[in-house]
Amino acid sequence: MDRERALKIVKEHLTEHRYIHTLGVMETALELADRFGADRHKAELAAIFHDYAKFRSKDEMREVVKQQGMPESLLHYGTELLHAPVGAFLVKQEAGIEDHEILEAIASHTTGRVGMGTLEKIIFLADYIEPGRKFPGVDQVRLLAEENLELACIQALKNTVGFLMKQNQLIYPETIYTYNSLLAEVK
Ligand code: DGI
Ligand code: FE
Ligand code: FE
Ligand code: FE
Known part of the structure; x- marks a missing residue:
């Protein structure tokens, strides 16, 4: 599938704000793919479709x-988690994307996954640092992302876990396992 067709499909499922975020993730994912050696076309498609299910109803996602x-x-652990794995399923079913690496990157983009591959790390990170993001600490993650993919993902995870804790939100265990697995990778 080419970029134009993918964008056209996704646009119908997103708000204007979320579509602009998606374009930011796409541009960032392409930069990271060049920097860290991933397939550009897969990075582009995974980025375009990563939030495909963001606006599905909670009931549909639970089903x-x-x-x-x-x-x-x-x-x-809160319904925010569901759009990632559910999105991967719906992208396969509704948009006909079959590539396992692309679907896996969509599925893991919110919590990460133990043993993430390069494409998964790129989508996880691009979602966090795309130009429209204004999280506290995002600039530090952007700097790390110029040099080291794993260290940047670790810092993004730390920030997210800290944010969730401040809000008294539950932490999905996979998020912590991902942090541990990345730390083991860089040691
Ligand atoms: O979909 P986006 O907003 O672009 O970003 P995302 O897919 O990374 O989702 C971010 C949301 O997911 C944010 O509200 C925090 C939440 N989240 C991430 N990790 C966890 C989590 N929520 C819970 N409860 N537990 C987690 O481990
Ligand atoms: Fe998301
Ligand atoms: Fe994220
Ligand atoms: Fe996103």
């Missing part, structure tokens, strides 16, 4: 989790 045999635990 997909149950019907597709996704981890039941996903249902107990």
